Amino acid sequence: MHQPTxxxxxxxxxxxxxxxxxWQSERSVPAFTLMRGDLCLGIExxxxxxxxxxxxDPGVLPAALAMLEAAAKPVFLVCDKSYAAQEVxxxxxxxxxxxxxxxxxxxxxxxxxxxxxxxQAVTRAERAEQANRTLESQAALGRYMLEMRHALNNALTxxxxxxxxxxxxxxLPAHGAVAQIETIRNMAMRMHEVLQRFTSLExxxxxxxxxxxxxxxxxxxxx
Numbered sequence: 001m002h003q004p005t006x007x008x009x010x011x012x013x014x015x016x017x018x019x020x021x022x023w024q025s026e027r028s029v030p031a032f033t034l035m036r037g038d039l040c041l042g043i044e045x046x047x048x049x050x051x052x053x054x055x056x057d058p059g060v061l062p063a064a065l066a067m068l069e070a071a072a073k074p075v076f077l078v079c080d081k082s083y084a085a086q087e088v089x090x091x092x093x094x095x096x097x098x099x100x101x102x103x104x105x106x107x108x109x110x111x112x113x114x115x116x117x118x119x120q121a122v123t124r125a126e127r128a129e130q131a132n133r134t135l136e137s138q139a140a141l142g143r144y145m146l147e148m149r150h151a152l153n154n155a156l157t158x159x160x161x162x163x164x165x166x167x168x169x170x171x172l173p174a175h176g177a178v179a180q181i182e183t184i185r186n187m188a189m190r191m192h193e194v195l196q197r198f199t200s201l202e203x204x205x206x207x208x209x210x211x212x213x214x215x216x217x218x219x220x221x222x223x
Contacts, residue, residue, distance in 0.1 A: 002123075004030040004116050007048035009040045009064055012055035015078075019052055022105050026113060037064055045071035050116055052108065054078035065092045074115040076108060146198060153195045160188040 006023070008016050016034045023029060033048060037060035051068050053061070053075065061084075068075045069092055079085040080100040088095055098108055163185035167178070 004049040004120065005033055005047065006030040006112065006116075007033045007035065007040075007043070007051040009035050009037055009051065009053045010055045011037050011057050011060075015055040018105060019054070019108065022109050023112070026109065028113065028116075030116065037061070040064055041067055043067070045073065049073060049119055050112060051075045052078070052112065058084070061088075062091065065095055069094050074112075074119060076112060076115075078104065078108060149195050149198050153192065156188050156192050156195070160185060160192065163188065 008019055010016050020032050020034075023032075030049070033043075035043065037056045041063055048071075050073060051071075053064060053068070054077070056064065065075065065077070065088065075092075075095045077085075077088060077095050077097050078100060079088065079097050082099075085097045085099065088097060096111070098104055098111075163181050166181050167185065
C-alpha cells in the first residue's frame with residue numbers, strides 16, 4: 001500500500017523537528033520531506049500528499065503557498081500573526097490556517113491525520129472508478145465478441161469446408177499451393193477452437209451469475 005508523504009516547509013529547524021516528533025507518536029506515520037522555503041518552489045506535485053508550512057520567511061511565503069495551491073493537495077499554514085493570516089485568507093482561500101495558540105501542535109497533527117485519511121479514501125475511490133470504467137469497457141468488448149461469434153463461426157465454417165474440398169480434389173495445383181491450403185485449414189481450425197472457448201466461457205459466466213443472484217424468500221405458513 002502507498003505510504004503517504006508529508007511535506008514540511010519551514011526556515012526554522014525547530015519547527016520541523018517539533019512537527020515530525022509529535023506526528024511520530026501517532027499510530028499511522030507518513031514519510032516526511034523537510035524543505036526550506038527557498039528550496040520548495042520547484043517541487044513536483046506527486047512528491048507529497050499533504051503540506052505543512054510554518055516559520056517561513058514572509059518574502060517567500062506567497063510564492064510557496066501559490067505553488068502548493070496549484071498542486072491541489074491539502075495545505076496547512078501555522079501562522080503567528082493575525083495580519084498575515086488575514087492576507088493568506090484573501091489570496092489563498094484553500095489553505096487551512098492554524099494560529100499558534102496553546103496546544104496548536106496537537107491540533108495540527110489531528111487535522112493532518114484526518115486530512116490524509118480523507119485523501120486516501122478519495123484516491124481509493126478514484127482508483128475504483130477507473131477500474132470500473134476499465135471493466136465496463138472490457139465487458140462491452142466481451143459482449144460484442146459474444147454477439148459476433150455466430151457470424152464469425154459461419155464464415156470460418158465456410159473457409160474450413162472449402163479448404164477440405166480443395167484438399168480432396170484429385171487434380172491439385174503445385175505442391176506449394178497444397179501447403180497453403182493446409183495452412184488455411186489449420187488456422188481456421190484454431191480460430192474455431194477459440195470461438196468454442198467463447199461459448200464455453202459464456203456458459204460458465206451464466207452459471208456464476210445464477211449462483212450469485214440473491215434468492216427470494218417467501219414468508220408465510222406452509223411455505
